[in-house]
Each structure stands twice: as C-alpha cells, then as structure tokens.
Amino acid sequence: MFQTAFTVAPGRLVAATGPDDVRAAVRHAAAHGLAVTVTNTGHGLAGPVDGGVLLDTSALDEVVVDPRARTARIGGGARWGQVVAAAAPHGLAPLNGSSPGVGVVGYLLGGGLGILGRTYGWAADHVRSLDLVTPDGESRHLAPGDELFGAVLGGGAAHRFGVVTAVTVDLVPVARLYGGSIAFDGAEAAPAEVLRGYLRWARALPATVTSSLAALVYPDLPALPPHLRGRYVLSVRVACTGYSGSTAEGERLVAPLRALGPVMSDSLREMPYTESPTIHADPETPHAYWGDGILLDALDEEALAEVLRLTGPAAGRMAVVQLNHLGGALADAPAAPNSVPYREAAWLVRALYPLGEDGPGPVRELHARVERALAPRTLGRAVNFVFGDGERREGLYDAETAKRLAAVESELDPANLSG
Ligand SMILES: Cc1cc2nc3c(=O)[nH]c(=O)nc-3n(C[C@H](O)[C@H](O)[C@H](O)COP(=O)(O)OP(=O)(O)OC[C@H]3O[C@@H](n4cnc5c(N)ncnc54)[C@H](O)[C@@H]3O)c2cc1C
Structure with a gap:
C-alpha cells in the first residue's frame, strides 16, 4: 500500500x-x-481494513492499444505508466495525471485531472466503456449514456458501485511536449512575489498550456540532495502541447517564469511524452499522509498568499501546497453525462501533509486554517485529492449530483463494498 x-x-x-x-x-x-475493500496501488486507501475481504486488482493490468481507433483497453489494475509506455510507440498518449504509479481506475473514478487537463478536459470525459462487477456479483458492460456509467465516472471514488475489471479510454495524438519544472528558493525570492508572477503568467495562457505552482519545505533529511535539505522551495510545473515543435517557441512561453526570481533549478525543455513524469517528480516511496483539495471559483491573491504563509516555514511541519490552474477544456460539458462536479472551478488548491507520530490531529487544525482563508471563494472539494480521511464527505459534490449518486447507490444496495 x-x-x-x-x-x-x-x-x-x-x-x-x-x-x-x-x-x-x-x-x-x-x-x-x-x-469488500477494493485496492490496486493503495494511493487512495481511505481508512483501516479490519476483517472482511481485501480484493486486490493489481494483476488485472493488461493494456491493449488500438492505434487506428486511438483507444486503449486497460485492465482494472493497470497503472498510468503502463498506458503511457504502450501508447507512445504510436505517437499517442493517455490523459494521465502527474504520477505514473497511480492506478488508472482509481484516478478515473475521481474524475482524473491530467497533466494536459486544460487542453483535453477531465480524463473521465474520455472513457468509451467500463466493465463493472456490481455488488450482486454480476458483470455489466457499460457505455456512455448508461446511468451507471455516468455515476461511476467522477462519483465512484466516494460511492461504491462495484469493481471495474476493464476500461476503454481515448488516446490523444501527443508524442512530445514542452514543459518541466522551474524552482525558486523561498528564502531568496519572496514567495508572494513568485505567486503573483505565476498568476499573472498563467491567467494569460491558452488552453494548450496546463500548469501549477507547488510550495513546500523539504525536511532536513540526509536522504535528500544537499541543495534541497530544509529549504522552502516554490516551483512552477508546465505542460504545453500547442506549439509547433520549435524549442524557441517553448522558450518564449516560459521566459516570464525565468524572470520571476533567482532560479534554483530549471528542467523546462522539449521532451518526449514518456518523460512527462519528470515534470512533477511525485514521490515513489510509500508513506503516511493526509490531504485535501479545495476547488475555487476565482482566486483571491491575498488569501492564497496567506495559505503560503500558513503552510510555509512558519508551519513548523512539512506541508505540500499545490495550486492547479483549471479552466480551458476542464470547464466543458462532457459528451455523455458523468459525475465530475464543479466544472466552473478556475483553480484547485491541493494540500498534502505527511503524517508524523502526532497523527492527523495537528494537520487537521492547520488545514482548517487553510480552509478558512479560502472559504469565500470555495465551491467544493476535489475527491481525488482527499487522502487519509474517507469519512469527510461534505462538499465533494453539488446537491444535485450528490442526490443522483445516492439514488444510484441505493438501487445497487452495495452494503458489502467499502473503499
Ligand atoms: C503521488 C500522487 C499523485 C497523484 N496525482 C494525481 C493527478 O495528477 N490527478 C488526479 O486526478 N489524481 C491524482 N492523484 C490521486 C489519485 O488519482 C487517487 O488517489 C486515486 O484514487 C488513486 O487510485 P489508485 O488505484 O492508485 O489507488 P487505490 O488506493 O488502489 O484506489 C483508490 C480508490 O479507488 C478504488 N479502486 C481502485 N481500483 C478499483 C477498481 N478496479 N474498481 C473499483 N474501485 C477501484 C479503491 O477502492 C479506492 O477507493 C494522485 C495521488 C498520488 C498519491
């Protein structure tokens, strides 16, 4: 796990x-x-497992690409890295997220915010079919337009509709991109200035550019590279598909970022899509964490500067804050209905707190202050970024979606399935 x-x-x-x-x-x-608790990678394990049946899907990891149809049929236990590798020889890419180790199905159940999200929209909007074993033990093949298909995609991370044994998704014609990460030392560059500069840059971008800002204090651990130990680092992560392939064009795009302050590291470059996991360089080592995602209708710069202050060096503990730029195709309605809520959200604030021996209590308190700072602009919470707290359901869906999901769930009567 x-x-x-x-x-x-x-x-x-x-x-x-x-x-x-x-x-x-x-x-x-x-x-x-x-x-029954279903698990694949254990990234999204919501709580303890005590008795019952633990159903591990990780061996259902077949990936078959159809280059002519531009689709991939993916087993219910495959990870995104496998799909990226299988699609790349055909000049195609899936709508994966930042980490190659995340499971395809778990990600899609929560909507799926991809590294090309603003260009192509939510990954759940690009699912062609689902094979689901429902709580009665029957297999159902679901297609766009089916009520259960629409409930599972976006709604399946917080509700139990069954076990997905396979899924067919669209692939997109992306072989290369311009992107990477540029980092600033929070002790040298003023964090609020980096934030303001990033927002100014991001607000003017076309939907062909998806980006985010991350801020964290690295722990002072010998296992880390010396230049990161104990440092407060802000980084902007970029993935751009809409350029002609000329590096100069990419360089022009990111020039304002390079002018934001003294640069600590810079991996912005033209790259094959298979190198895209280096953009976010998510952790690969299992650990204990608690997290939340807050969807905002618009950004209040002062409130966000306050979030950086709360979670920066003054927090006295490690907090990883990410600000994802939404909009673009993420705001579009899907071709067939599904349960991804809050499409009008313009920004997502993700907060992730590694847990220490003091447990989740202190991070809940710290996060409550983050929530208060963002409350005036908060639409709801993003289900894929809720970690280590399966009990917190409030705000995950708007009232209408929540009602529809509860009705579908009670029809299936999944008393025996838990997450
Ligand atoms: C490092 C990291 C990076 C991430 N990056 C992104 C990102 O860029 N974009 C994004 O949208 N999300 C991201 N996430 C969130 C991630 O999508 C969710 O945590 C997702 O639930 C993980 O799915 P999993 O299969 O890897 O984990 P698991 O814990 O194995 O599964 C997660 C949930 O899905 C259920 N599930 C898994 N497989 C099945 C199945 N076959 N049938 C039915 N239910 C199933 C499980 O019961 C569980 O409730 C990230 C998470 C981490 C830890």
Missing part, C-alpha cells in the same frame, strides 16, 4: 487474476455478509 497511515488486516485477501475471480470474491462476500 502506498498510503501507510492505516492498519490493513483483512480476514481474506483475494488477488484477482481475472473478472471471474472478482465475481467469485464479490459473491462470496455477499453470501457471508463480509465487507
């Missing part, structure tokens, strides 16, 4: 090797009144 905050002690562990195993496990659990 990537998330190590919880004890995992199931009564039974089923490592599924195909849809038959999934059906058998779900039926067995239903017949014996046992809870």
Whole structure:
C-alpha cells in the first residue's frame, strides 16, 4: 500500500487474476455478509481494513492499444505508466495525471485531472466503456449514456458501485511536449512575489498550456540532495502541447517564469511524452499522509498568499501546497453525462501533509486554517485529492449530483463494498 497511515488486516485477501475471480470474491462476500475493500496501488486507501475481504486488482493490468481507433483497453489494475509506455510507440498518449504509479481506475473514478487537463478536459470525459462487477456479483458492460456509467465516472471514488475489471479510454495524438519544472528558493525570492508572477503568467495562457505552482519545505533529511535539505522551495510545473515543435517557441512561453526570481533549478525543455513524469517528480516511496483539495471559483491573491504563509516555514511541519490552474477544456460539458462536479472551478488548491507520530490531529487544525482563508471563494472539494480521511464527505459534490449518486447507490444496495 502506498498510503501507510492505516492498519490493513483483512480476514481474506483475494488477488484477482481475472473478472471471474472478482465475481467469485464479490459473491462470496455477499453470501457471508463480509465487507469488500477494493485496492490496486493503495494511493487512495481511505481508512483501516479490519476483517472482511481485501480484493486486490493489481494483476488485472493488461493494456491493449488500438492505434487506428486511438483507444486503449486497460485492465482494472493497470497503472498510468503502463498506458503511457504502450501508447507512445504510436505517437499517442493517455490523459494521465502527474504520477505514473497511480492506478488508472482509481484516478478515473475521481474524475482524473491530467497533466494536459486544460487542453483535453477531465480524463473521465474520455472513457468509451467500463466493465463493472456490481455488488450482486454480476458483470455489466457499460457505455456512455448508461446511468451507471455516468455515476461511476467522477462519483465512484466516494460511492461504491462495484469493481471495474476493464476500461476503454481515448488516446490523444501527443508524442512530445514542452514543459518541466522551474524552482525558486523561498528564502531568496519572496514567495508572494513568485505567486503573483505565476498568476499573472498563467491567467494569460491558452488552453494548450496546463500548469501549477507547488510550495513546500523539504525536511532536513540526509536522504535528500544537499541543495534541497530544509529549504522552502516554490516551483512552477508546465505542460504545453500547442506549439509547433520549435524549442524557441517553448522558450518564449516560459521566459516570464525565468524572470520571476533567482532560479534554483530549471528542467523546462522539449521532451518526449514518456518523460512527462519528470515534470512533477511525485514521490515513489510509500508513506503516511493526509490531504485535501479545495476547488475555487476565482482566486483571491491575498488569501492564497496567506495559505503560503500558513503552510510555509512558519508551519513548523512539512506541508505540500499545490495550486492547479483549471479552466480551458476542464470547464466543458462532457459528451455523455458523468459525475465530475464543479466544472466552473478556475483553480484547485491541493494540500498534502505527511503524517508524523502526532497523527492527523495537528494537520487537521492547520488545514482548517487553510480552509478558512479560502472559504469565500470555495465551491467544493476535489475527491481525488482527499487522502487519509474517507469519512469527510461534505462538499465533494453539488446537491444535485450528490442526490443522483445516492439514488444510484441505493438501487445497487452495495452494503458489502467499502473503499
Ligand atoms: C503521488 C500522487 C499523485 C497523484 N496525482 C494525481 C493527478 O495528477 N490527478 C488526479 O486526478 N489524481 C491524482 N492523484 C490521486 C489519485 O488519482 C487517487 O488517489 C486515486 O484514487 C488513486 O487510485 P489508485 O488505484 O492508485 O489507488 P487505490 O488506493 O488502489 O484506489 C483508490 C480508490 O479507488 C478504488 N479502486 C481502485 N481500483 C478499483 C477498481 N478496479 N474498481 C473499483 N474501485 C477501484 C479503491 O477502492 C479506492 O477507493 C494522485 C495521488 C498520488 C498519491
């Protein structure tokens, strides 16, 4: 499990090797009144597992690319890195997120905010079909327009509709991009000035550029490179597809960022899509963490500067804050209805706190102050970025979507499925 905050002690562990195993496990659990927890990578483990059946889908990891149809059929346990690798020889790319280690299905259940999000929209909007084993142990092939298809995509991270054994998604014709990360030392450059400069730059961008700003104090650990140990670092991460392939064009795009302050590191470059995981360089080592995502209708620069102040060196503990620029195709309505809410959101503030021996109490208190600072512009919370707290459901959906999801869930009666 990537998330190590919880004890995992199931009564039974089923490592599924195909849809038959999934059906058998779900039926067995239903017949014996046992809870089923589905897991793939454990990035999104929502709480402890105590008894019941733990259904591990990670062996269902087949990826088959159809280059003519520009689709990939993906097993319910595959990770995005596998799909990127399988699509790349055809000059195609999936709508993956920042980390190649994240599971395809878990990500899609929560909508899927990709590194090319502003260009292509939510990954859930580009699903062609889903194979789902419902809580009664039956397999259903779902297509756009089906009520359950629309409930699972975007709604499946907070509701239990069944186990996805395979999914078919669109691929996009992206072989190369211009992007990377540029970092500033928070002790040398004024954090609020980097923030303002980034916002000024990002607000003028076309939808072919997706970007975010991250701020964190690195722990003073010997395992880290000396230039990062104990430093407060702000970095802007960029992925741009809409350029002709000339490096000069990319350089012109990011020139205002390079002028924001003394640069600590700069990996902005033209690259093959297969190198895109280097843009965010997400952690690969399992650890304990608590996190939340706050969707904003518009940005209040002062409020965000306050969030940086609260979570920077003054916090006295490590907090990773990311500000994702939304809009562009993320605001478009999907071709077939699904359950990704708050499409009008212009920005997303993600806060992630590694947990120490003092548990989640102190980070909840710190995060409550972050929430208060952002409250006047908050639309709701982003389900894919809620970590280590499966109980917190408020604000994940607008009232209409929440009602529809609850109705579909109660129709399926998934008393035996938990997350
Ligand atoms: C380092 C990191 C980077 C991330 N980057 C992004 C990003 O860029 N964009 C984004 O949108 N999200 C991102 N996320 C969030 C991520 O998409 C969610 O945490 C997602 O739930 C992880 O899915 P998983 O399969 O890897 O994890 P798991 O913990 O294995 O699964 C997560 C949830 O999905 C359910 N699930 C998994 N597989 C199935 C299945 N086959 N059928 C039914 N239910 C299933 C599980 O029961 C669980 O509730 C990131 C998370 C991390 C830790």
